[in-house]
Structures are given as C-alpha cells and as structure tokens.
Amino acid sequence: MAEKRTILVCSCEDTMPLDVDAIRRGCKGATIGTARFLCRDQLDVFRKAAGAGDPLTVACTQEAPLFSELAGDSATIVFANVRETGGWSNDAAKAGPKMAALLAAAAEPLPEIAFVSLKSDGVILIYGCDEKAIEAAQLLTDHLDVTVLISRPRDLSPPRVTDFPVVTGTIRSAKGHLGAFELVVDNYATPAPSSRGALTFGVPRNGAVSRCDVVLDLSGLPALFPAADLRDGYLRADPADPAAVLRAVLKARDMVGTFDKPRYITFSQDLCAHSRSQIVGCRRCLDLCPTGAITPAGNHVAIDPQVCAGCGQCAAVCPTGAAAYALPPADALMRKLRVMLSTYREAGGSHPILLLHDDAHGTELIDALARHGSGLPANVLPLAVNEVTQIGLETIAAAFAYGASTLRFLLRARAKHDIEGLKKTMALAEPILAGLGFGEHRVAAIETDDPDALGEALRAIAPQEPAPKPASFAPVGGKRDVLRLALRELHRASPAPTDIVPLPAGAPFGTIEVNVEGCTLCLSCVSACPTGALRDDPEKPTLRFAEDACVQCGLCAATCPEKVIRLKPQIDFRAATASARLIKQEEPFPCIKCGKPFGVKSTVERVVAKLEGKHWMFKGSAQRLDVIKMCEDCRVTAMTETDFDPYGAPRANPRTTDDYLRERERLKRENERKSES
Numbered sequence: 001m002a003e004k005r006t007i008l009v010c011s012c013e014d015t016m017p018l019d020v021d022a023i024r025r026g027c028k029g030a031t032i033g034t035a036r037f038l039c040r041d042q043l044d045v046f047r048k049a050a051g052a053g054d055p056l057t058v059a060c061t062q063e064a065p066l067f068s069e070l071a072g073d074s075a076t077i078v079f080a081n082v083r084e085t086g087g088w089s090n091d092a093a094k095a096g097p098k099m100a101a102l103l104a105a106a107a108e109p110l111p112e113i114a115f116v117s118l119k120s121d122g123v124i125l126i127y128g129c130d131e132k133a134i135e136a137a138q139l140l141t142d143h144l145d146v147t148v149l150i151s152r153p154r155d156l157s158p159p160r161v162t163d164f165p166v167v168t169g170t171i172r173s174a175k176g177h178l179g180a181f182e183l184v185v186d187n188y189a190t191p192a193p194s195s196r197g198a199l200t201f202g203v204p205r206n207g208a209v210s211r212c213d214v215v216l217d218l219s220g221l222p223a224l225f226p227a228a229d230l231r232d233g234y235l236r237a238d239p240a241d242p243a244a245v246l247r248a249v250l251k252a253r254d255m256v257g258t259f260d261k262p263r264y265i266t267f268s269q270d271l272c273a274h275s276r277s278q279i280v281g282c283r284r285c286l287d288l289c290p291t292g293a294i295t296p297a298g299n300h301v302a303i304d305p306q307v308c309a310g311c312g313q314c315a316a317v318c319p320t321g322a323a324a325y326a327l328p329p330a331d332a333l334m335r336k337l338r339v340m341l342s343t344y345r346e347a348g349g350s351h352p353i354l355l356l357h358d359d360a361h362g363t364e365l366i367d368a369l370a371r372h373g374s375g376l377p378a379n380v381l382p383l384a385v386n387e388v389t390q391i392g393l394e395t396i397a398a399a400f401a402y403g404a405s406t407l408r409f410l411l412r413a414r415a416k417h418d419i420e421g422l423k424k425t426m427a428l429a430e431p432i433l434a435g436l437g438f439g440e441h442r443v444a445a446i447e448t449d450d451p452d453a454l455g456e457a458l459r460a461i462a463p464q465e466p467a468p469k470p471a472s473f474a475p476v477g478g479k480r481d482v483l484r485l486a487l488r489e490l491h492r493a494s495p496a497p498t499d500i501v502p503l504p505a506g507a508p509f510g511t512i513e514v515n516v517e518g519c520t521l522c523l524s525c526v527s528a529c530p531t532g533a534l535r536d537d538p539e540k541p542t543l544r545f546a547e548d549a550c551v552q553c554g555l556c557a558a559t560c561p562e563k564v565i566r567l568k569p570q571i572d573f574r575a576a577t578a579s580a581r582l583i584k585q586e587e588p589f590p591c592i593k594c595g596k597p598f599g600v601k602s603t604v605e606r607v608v609a610k611l612e613g614k615h616w617m618f619k620g621s622a623q624r625l626d627v628i629k630m631c632e633d634c635r636v637t638a639m640t641e642t643d644f645d646p647y648g649a650p651r652a653n654p655r656t657t658d659d660y661l662r663e664r665e666r667l668k669r670e671n672e673r674k675s676e677s
Helices: 019-027 041-050 064-071 083-087 096-106 133-139 242-253 286-287 313-317 332-345 357-374 394-402 418-433 451-459 479-493 524-528 555-559 601-611 622-627 634-642 657-676
Strands: 006-010 032-037 056-058 077-079 115-120 123-128 145-150 166-177 180-187 208-212 216-219 235-236 257-262 265-267 294-297 300-303 323-325 353-358 380-383 406-411 444-448 500-502 510-515 544-546 566-572 581-584 589-590 597-600
Touching: 006 019, 006 041, 006 096, 019 032, 019 096, 032 041, 041 056, 041 064, 056 064, 064 077, 083 096, 083 357, 096 332, 096 380, 115 300, 123 133, 123 208, 133 145, 133 242, 145 208, 180 216, 180 353, 216 242, 235 242, 242 589, 286 300, 286 313, 286 418, 313 323, 313 418, 332 380, 332 394, 332 479, 353 357, 357 380, 357 406, 380 555, 394 479, 406 418, 406 451, 418 500, 418 555, 510 544, 524 555, 555 566, 566 601, 589 601, 597 601, 622 634
Parallel strands: 006 032, 006 056, 056 077, 123 145, 123 216, 145 166, 216 235, 353 380, 353 406, 406 444
Antiparallel strands: 115 257, 166 180, 180 208, 265 323, 294 300, 500 566, 510 566, 544 581, 589 597
C-alpha cells in the first residue's frame, strides 16, 4: 500500500479463518495485526494500534461505533466488512485474497461532496378521504402546523374545538419538495361553523393554491409525484393499513428543521448537448429521470438539486459528461476498483466476479446470506455504491480492464424506480466486450430479494477468463475523459483487440455518413455541433469530422437543410489519436468586384446556372446576374448605384397623409366649382 498503514483483522471468536499470508501479499507495506476477540478481551490491541498515529484499517463494521469512540481523534480509522462478505461463507478457507482486496479498497480515500439544505418550518398538509386523516392530524397537531384536506368528504363529524383547519378539495397538481411544496386544489371549500350533525361546506372553487413544507397523503388515490418514494417531504401510506399510517405519522413528526442532502449531480451546462437553435438533439437524461428533477432550459437542461433523489441515471447516460455523479465521482469509484482488483490478483485470487450493490438493499441481502445461508463465493467481490443505477459505461469498462472476469448488478425484485438507464448501459457494454473477445453475458443483473436466490445465482456463474493483460491506469479527470481512458485501456488489455465495434442505436459513440454530392457546405451542422466534432476552416470551405468528440446527439442531422447527414453508432478505438477526417472541401468563390472569398464556388455557379435566362428577375440583364457573384458588401453597393429593383418595373411612390389631404382638398374645390355653376 502507498502509505504506511496498520490493518487489524479479527477472527470473530474463531468463527472465520484468517489467511494472513494472502492479506499480506495483497496489502504490501501494511502492518497486519490479528485478534480473536478484538472488540472485547483484546481491546488493548486496538488501543495500541490507534495510539501509534498511523492510518488504521479495522476489519469490522459491526463494532465500528465502539472503536471510533475509543480512538477519538487520535487515529484516522476506516472500517471494512470481511466477515459477512467473505469469512462467513462455505468458501471461507479460500477467501484470503478477497479479504485483502476488501481491506485495500476500504482505505482508498473518497472526495468530500457538497450538500443541499432543505428547511422545513413544520407546516403540513394531510390529504385524505375520511376520518383517518383527521385522526392523523390529532396525533400531529402538538408538533406541527396542521391543515387537513379531505377529498370527497362524507359524514365527517364537526369538531368540538377547531384545533386545526379541515377543508375539502381535490389536488389537481403538485410540485416542490420538503420545505417548498405548492399544490393546486380544485373544488376547494371551507366548512360552515354552524355545521351540526356533519360538516357542511361552502361554495367550492377551483384553482386554489396551498403551500406547505410536508405532505402526508392518506387519500388512497394515485401518488401526486412520479417516483413518490423518492420525493423528500412527501409521505404516502395506504389508509387501510394502520401500521403504515402510524409509521408515516411518526416520520412526519420529525420533519422540522434544516436537513442536508447530498448534491448528487454536478452539472456543467456548457457541455450539455440538449439542443441548439430550438432544435432538440440529446434528451437521454430527460427521458430517464424518475422524479422529474430535470427540465429543458434553452440549449441545455436544468437539474433541481432539491428534487433530485440521486438515482444517477442522468450521469450514467450523459454522453458529454455535462452531468456527472458525485457520490462518489466516476474517477474515484474507478480508483477503488483498481485497488480492489489489483490487490485480489496479487493476493492470489482468480476469476473475480464483481458484485455492485447498494447499501439499503444489497448489504442487507449479503448479510442475510452470510448469517443464514452459504455466504458469498470466495471469488465474488462486493462493492457498495449509493445507487446501482449510477454506474456508467466508464465503470464497466474499467472493471474489465483492471481484471474482472464477470460483473453483476444486484437489484431489487421490484425496483424503487425505473432502471431503464442501467439496462441501456448494459446493452451498450455487451457488444463492446463481445467485440473485444471477452464473450457474451459478461454483464448482467440479479434481480432478487431472496438471499438464497442471490447465492444460487452467483454460484451458477461459469468461470470466465479475465483480460490477459490487466491494466493499471490511474483514472483522473471528468467523466468523459475517464470514459475515453477506460475504453482505450480495455481495448489494450482485451483478448482480441478490434479497431471498430458496431453499437446499437442511441449509443454515445459513432461516426456520421454524409452524402457529399448533396452537401452544399453551408456549415450549419458545424454551428449546431455542441462538442466540436464537426469543424470548418476559416481559409477555405471545408467540413471535417473528429469521431472522438462525437456523442451522436443528432443535432447535425436535424439541422442540415439538405438532410444529407446520417448517424452511424460505433466505437473506433483509433479515433482518440486520429486527426479530424476531411469530409468535403472546395475552392472559395471570389467576389468579382473586390476579390474577397465569400462562398463556395460550386454553389455560386450552380445558383447562377439555375437563374440565368430562367428567372424573370435576371432575364436579359447580365448586370443583375453579376450581383449574385458579389460579396455582401459589394452587392449592396452595386444595387444602390444601379437603382436595382427586384420587381423589374418602376413602382409608384408610397402614398402619405399629405397626399390624402391634398386629394381631399382638390375634390372639395371641384365640388364647389360645380355647385357655383
């Protein structure tokens, strides 16, 4: 390991074997300490290691709070779970290389992330359809500022004392987040104070607006937001489930104050390829965002960090790197993969299967498999990420370049939100891996909530040979940069390097095919291209194409007036070092008056040939035809000097107010003369 580090590994009362030699081979340079009961009888071993002042890795996450409390500020400690992920397994005797990999990866630092603050003053709207909403309000009225909105009320008993407002109405639309909800309510009406046997309401009106900090939805109606479980401050429960209602009430009670949530996405609008000149090109992120946090904003999109729930699909599919995940950034995650896979290999491990999972679902499933089942196989390296859907092509490419033989995503049997973005990423990775000789089915998902099914799926994976020449590159930079680097290294390390691999439609790599005969070199495609893949030349009418910069956004094809551009998705591994390809070049046409080049020679000559002797404006007049052969400055001068009239015949001067007044006066005098005679 690069830094001097102490690693403490405990056998947890001899419930798992420790292959110290394998750990030492993988974690070179580290001081390895072992224990049998580190968190109890051998706490002095921990105190001594923590007091030494060196960075410390403790192979235990269960007792992390105890160790952190004992160490205080005296040591920098990271914790790694090698028990549930390796030691408690039918393959525990062979898990030494895996333990070394997990310990080394845990010590890899991650950058700090920014936070977004959400402030709630405790103003809550409870939306329901019967007395259950009022009962929930009674539980919350001592803690929050409550308003109850009843949709389609029936036989509601009037309160003896009005502790909180009860109104009727149906929510038409909703937007916002914790601390800033805005609801539009139709059929809104307030109750009559004189209600006797049951609440009676006044005249309803539509379009009433309600603003609140928290929404508790007990209506039983469809959710007010897409991916409702991911909307901060919006709590929804089935009114027929008392336990679910109580959980929602308890959760709502605590939603007062200032809350910090990660800024999951870093966004650079200048890199966005959404649109140009009101023509839409790329909309990958807009189509995939489950919460509606992304909206069009001119030539780029806008991401609302308060609404964003951090699924990461926008960053995974963004072709330019305008949207990049920050928890952690792609390059930091790839560095952790690099350490994990290289350590596993150096410790003697083979055929590593990388299992990417989230904490909320995956960690619990792995824990259950270890405690009640066969545990993970010895060659399965689990890596927890914030959201599995954050994984992009750069991470998959890096994993196989670093030596992974197979990659599996662990997903819920019923996903919290649409995983279409991850499916597209896997569909993009498969042809690249197959084209480079890795074979098929190297990347797939395991969708289950059953730990035993997870174990069976992992043990059913046939051993696959990893890259014959594993890479060791250190990824640094933005998302698009590390993606290019990872793909180049994957190509170099692959079993059968191939220069060009065809890709499915929608891939963020490719070339363009141009019908050169139909191209007029108007260069509108150059001005529309957001990445500079299409280029011109200030000295001569020229169109060049740099494939390495193309993201297949389609703006060039949509903008081209002649419609001669067609996208061709592929990945050309030579493009990174290739110069821009010349598509078409012509001689400029010099102005016949001043000699300045102002257009494409073939285009000007074609226009002259089409108009000469055929269009009424230019018939019988060589002087008029010469205007087409002049630059914009000389053309104006020539038309002014020669009194050029495009209509061919003199036109009457425009009539003014004075003309009408003179005409009226003339007619008046004529009438007077006639009357006198």
